Amino acid sequence: MFGRRSKVLGLLAVATIAVAVGTAFLWTSDEALIFADLEAISQDRAPHKILNELDAVCLSFHPALVSDEFYAAAGRNRALPYKSCGIGNSCCDLMSDAGGVVGLLRGNEIKCVRTERFTYLLESDYALCAKPSDLKIVRRTFTSRVNPPGRSWLSQPGQEYFEVGQKQR
Numbered sequence: 001m002f003g004r005r006s007k008v009l010g011l012l013a014v015a016t017i018a019v020a021v022g023t024a025f026l027w028t029s030d031e032a033l034i035f036a037d038l039e040a041i042s043q044d045r046a047p048h049k050i051l052n053e054l055d056a057v058c059l060s061f062h063p064a065l066v067s068d069e070f071y072a073a074a075g076r077n078r079a080l081p082y083k084s085c086g087i088g089n090s091c092c093d094l095m096s097d098a099g100g101v102v103g104l105l106r107g108n109e110i111k112c113v114r115t116e117r118f119t120y121l122l123e124s125d126y127a128l129c130a131k132p133s134d135l136k137i138v139r140r141t142f143t144s145r146v147n148p149p150g151r152s153w154l155s156q157p158g159q160e161y162f163e164v165g166q167k168q169r
Contacts, residue, residue, distance in 0.1 A: 030050065030113045031113055031114070031115055031117055031118075034049075034113060035118045037050055038137055038162050039139070042137040042138060042139045042162060050104065051135075053106065054106050054132055055105050055131070056130060057102060057135065058070040058073055058102065058103030058127055058128065059120060059128050059164055060101050061099070061101070061122070061150055063101055066103070066127075067086075069126065069127035070127055073129035086109070086111055087111040090112040090113070091111075094114060099116045099118070100119070100120055102115060118161075119161040120163070122163075123165035124165070125149070134166050134167050135164065138163045139162060141159065141160050141161075142159045143157055
């Protein structure tokens with residue numbers, strides 16, 4: 001009796017670990033796909049990994065304010081239905097040490113992805129929401145140690161980043 005119960009508990013533990021690892025991989029994978037698309041746009045190529053499937057993409061580097069900022073930024077550009085915490089509560093309770101947050105909008109749903117492996121700065125002082133085709137992205141390099149606007153960290157000379165804005169119509 002105990003042998004069967006131990007096997008079931010063991011299988012449940014393995015399944016729980018697999019889900020946790022799979023979720024971590026998914027988030028890391030989303031961040032890698034976003035990076036690849038930002039890189040493509042910066043080279044005047046069309047995004048082809050994840051951004052091309054979206055109605056809009058939002059960027060912010062204030063994790064605590066992301067829900068309010070994305071809602072306001074989406075409203076500036078066009079009326080988008082909005083669910084405050086996003087898919088899987090991905091837009092709520094974000095840690096304040098995130099490098100930034102990218103909101104992926106499709107229809108009336110949003111999924112927020114924390115960015116930690118790449119850096120971007122916005123041309124404006126507020127969050128940006130735009131169609132992927134309207135994004136203007138330039139790859140830049142910090143030449144000295146500076147405290148980028150709105151960021152709590154110091155850059156390193158040679159550190160690369162994306163400068164993100166919106167194309168003028």
